[in-house]
Amino acid sequence: MRLAALTLLLFLQADAVDLKPETVEAFEKYIAQTEQRLNASKTFLFADESAERARQVRGGAIAVLPAGVKSEVAVPHGLVHDWVGSVFIPGATVERTVTFVQDYDRHKQYFKPEVVDSRILSRNGNDFRIYMRLLKKKVITVVLNTAHEVRYTQVDPKKWRSVSRTTRIAEVENPGKANERELTPGTGQGFLWKLDSFWRFEERDGGTWVECEAVSLTRDIPTGLGWLINPIVRSLPKESLENTLRATRTALAK
Numbered sequence: 001m002r003l004a005a006l007t008l009l010l011f012l013q014a015d016a017v018d019l020k021p022e023t024v025e026a027f028e029k030y031i032a033q034t035e036q037r038l039n040a041s042k043t044f045l046f047a048d049e050s051a052e053r054a055r056q057v058r059g060g061a062i063a064v065l066p067a068g069v070k071s072e073v074a075v076p077h078g079l080v081h082d083w084v085g086s087v088f089i090p091g092a093t094v095e096r097t098v099t100f101v102q103d104y105d106r107h108k109q110y111f112k113p114e115v116v117d118s119r120i121l122s123r124n125g126n127d128f129r130i131y132m133r134l135l136k137k138k139v140i141t142v143v144l145n146t147a148h149e150v151r152y153t154q155v156d157p158k159k160w161r162s163v164s165r166t167t168r169i170a171e172v173e174n175p176g177k178a179n180e181r182e183l184t185p186g187t188g189q190g191f192l193w194k195l196d197s198f199w200r201f202e203e204r205d206g207g208t209w210v211e212c213e214a215v216s217l218t219r220d221i222p223t224g225l226g227w228l229i230n231p232i233v234r235s236l237p238k239e240s241l242e243n244t245l246r247a248t249r250t251a252l253a254k
Contacts, residue, residue: 017219019186019193026075027194027217034215038198045202046211047086057086064242067213079220081237084213087245092252094203098160100252104130110251114243126152138232142191143175145182164197190219191232210248214241
């Protein structure tokens, strides 16, 4: 493990990648298609698309699956990762659930260690601008300063949805040290360039269903180095979503 980590570190130092305009354009096109699909969906919840899936989630499982045929799509100089997850929280009301999720100042408590710091930058009704420092750890540790715009919409008294879009992601070198330095957004190792999330909340069945479709953009995989890069680029999007849903259920079940 130490040898692999050292090898990866040396490779990363020599293989920094920049986010290219055509990569951003492809991601934005993918997001537009995702929004069209979600708006056209006949079911509010992803879990309701399968009776067996709904039964498992209602019974306590956390379902996290690719949103499409594959969990990732190749775009010019990058990969789009698209996962959707569902969890059921017995006894929780939708009002309490949404209030909890909107408490961004305390996300650093609820969602640690992945969320190192968090705070609300501004709020206008159900529109938020927030800051989060994220920690991604898989063989090596990557720290990112991120900014997001989040909009919540109440569909009816028992249903809410929200959309979160990253407006800025910057990699941090030497985090927490005297020589800490934030890199220019779009530069660095490219382990997370964009992250848009589509949330749904519904109160029914004696609790609240919470779902999230997380669409992220990362670097692609260099030929011959998949064994080093895969654990970071391909495993973390799913694991991060699972951890977020699990932490949400744990906090609201208290």
